[in-house]
Structures are given as structure tokens and as C-alpha cells.
Amino acid sequence: GAVVSQHPSWVICKSGTSVKIECRSLDFQATTMFWYRQFPKQSLMLMATSNEGSKATYEQGVEKDKFLINHASLTLSTLTVTSAHPEDSSFYICSAPDRTSGSSEQFFGPGTRLTVL
Amino acid sequence: GDSVTQMEGPVTLSEEAFLTINCTYTATGYPSLFWYVQYPGEGLQLLLKATKADDKGSNKGFEATYRKETTSFHLEKGSVQVSDSAVYFCALTQEYGNKLVFGAGTILRVKS
Numbered sequence: 328g329a330v331v332s333q334h335p336s337w338v339i340c341k342s343g344t345s346v347k348i349e350c351r352s353l354d355f356q357a358t359t360m361f362w363y364r365q366f367p368k369q370s371l372m373l374m375a376t377s378n379e380g381s382k383a384t385y386e387q388g389v390e391k392d393k394f395l396i397n398h399a400s401l402t403l404s405t406l407t408v409t410s411a412h413p414e415d416s417s418f419y420i421c422s423a424p425d426r427t428s429g430s431s432e433q434f435f436g437p438g439t440r441l442t443v444l
Numbered sequence: 445g446d447s448v449t450q451m452e453g454p455v456t457l458s459e460e461a462f463l464t465i466n467c468t469y470t471a472t473g474y475p476s477l478f479w480y481v482q483y484p485g486e487g488l489q490l491l492l493k494a495t496k497a498d499d500k501g502s503n504k505g506f507e508a509t510y511r512k513e514t515t516s517f518h519l520e521k522g523s524v525q526v527s528d529s530a531v532y533f534c535a536l537t538q539e540y541g542n543k544l545v546f547g548a549g550t551i552l553r554v555k556s
Contacts, residue, residue: 331487361543370533370548371488420487424541431541435480437487 329355329425333436340411341444348406348439350377350421356401357423362394365418365438377404377421411443446471450534450547457554463521465550467508467534470515475536477501477510477517478544482531491519491532495540526554 330353340346350360358379363371375396376384383396393415395407404423408415420438424431451466469477479491479501492501497512506521517534534547 359541363546368549368551370546371544373543373545376543422488422544426541432490433541433544435488437485 328432329353329423329428329434331421331423331434331436333419333421333439335439336437337440337442339442339444342412343410345407345409346411346441348408348419348421348441350404350406350423350436352402352423352425352434355423355425355427357404358401358426360398360404360421360423361433362396362404362406363420363422365420367418371420374406379404408441411441413443416441416443446475446536446538446545448534448536448545448547450532450550452548452550454551454553457524457552459526459554459556460523461554463519463524463528463552465519465532465534465552467517467519467547468515469517469534469536471536471538471545473538474512475538476540477508478535478537479506479508479517479519480533480535480546482533482549484530488533524552524554526556528552529554 334349360377362374377398379398385391398404422433422435447470476495478493480488481491492503494501494510500509535544
């Protein structure tokens with residue numbers, strides 16, 4: 328199947344700094360990517376839908392000024408956590424549907440563990 | 445809004461035992477239903493899916509049937525292996541290829 332990568336796989340930062348997480352579709356083009364957040368022992372919660380060439384669509388309750396999403400190309404979406412605080416520590420996961428295959432099956436990245444000290 | 449409810453875990457079984465993980469959903473219309481599996485240290489992988497009522501999805505010995513009348517999509521496997529130890533997520537989408545709504549996940553531990 329198609330592959331989605333994320334970078335970095337883990338990051339530790341100080342409170343108040345910004346962190347950028349990349350999500351790449353390696354062997355297909357993705358006009359849409361999804362960003363999820365997973366708390367320990369809990370489910371994945373959709374944060375936003377990233378759209379290539381246009382603004383991201385944020386879910387209710389997600390601060391768009393804090394979680395900046397840029398979908399600069401058909402294979403790359405970035406999530407920047409600005410002025411990170413300890414409560415932003417979490418596991419961030421992206422996914423992308425491969426619409427070119429005809430099935431629109433979603434493929435998930437391996438996730439990025441963010442720890443804010 | 446749409447929601448998915450899974451049985452709480454962890455579920456601990458001995459090898460070769462029968463597995464059932466319950467999943468029910470609340471949604472308008474006819475969503476597509478999925479089971480995803482997350483092995484330790486890895487990303488989510490699609491295990492099986494069903495796109496309409498009475499469809500049965502199956503893969504790697506796992507199966508689940510889309511029951512519209514009971515709004516359920518229970519995951520079953522006749523004989524689990526240690527390698528099946530993972531977290532299992534039930535999910536739905538109203539539009540295939542669009543955002544997914546996940547259940548809380550169920551940890552499965554299989555002992556040898």
C-alpha cells in the first residue's frame with residue numbers, strides 16, 4: 328500500500344518554543360491530509376483537515392493560531408505547534424487518502440511524540 | 445454528531461482463544477465502517493472495512509459484519525495469536541476518503 332511518513336518521530340522542546348511536524352505522502356499525491364491528536368490510552372481526535380493550496384479546516388475547539396497547518400505541495404503538509412506548553416504534549420498523527428488509486432483508502436503516518444517541558 | 449463506542453480494555457486472552465471486540469456507532473445515513481490496528485511503535489493500519497449494510501469485512505482471520513439494525517460492527521477472530529497483541533480501533537466515515545471518527549481503542553494482549 329501507499330506510505331505516509333512523519334518527521335520527526337519524537338521531539339522534546341521547552342515551553343514557549345515552536346515545533347514543526349512534517350507529514351509526507353511518499354508514493355502518491357494527497358490533496359487532502361488529516362491531522363489527529365492521540366492522548367495516552369485514548370482515541371484519535373481529528374484536529375484539522377489540511378487542503379493543498381487553501382486554508383486548513385479546523386475542528387471545533389482547536390485553536391488555529393496555535394496549531395498552524397500548511398499544505399504547501401501535493402505531498403507535504405506541516406503542523407506547527409506555536410508557543411508550545413506542557414498541555415500540548417501528545418502524540419500527533421497524520422493521514423492521507425490515496426484518491427488516485429480509486430479506493431480513497433486512508434494511510435496513516437507513524438506519528439510524532441511531542442513532549443513539552 | 446457521529447460517534448463510535450468500543451468495549452473498554454484491556455482484553456487479555458490466551459493463545460488460540462476466541463476474540464470479540466464490540467463496536468457500536470451513532471451516525472446519520474449509511475457510513476462506511478472500519479477496523480484499524482496499531483501495533484506497538486507503529487502507525488495505524490487498516491485491518492478491514494465494510495461500506496454497506498450486511499457487508500462482511502475480513503482480513504488475516506479477523507472479520508466484522510456491518511449490522512445496520514443494531515448499528516454494530518463487532519470484530520471477531522476464531523483463534524488469536526501472540527502477534528495479534530495490539531490496539532484495535534473501530535472507526536467510521538460519512539464519505540470514503542474523508543475524515544474518520546474513531547472509537548477509544550481496545551488494547552488486546554494475547555498470552556502464550
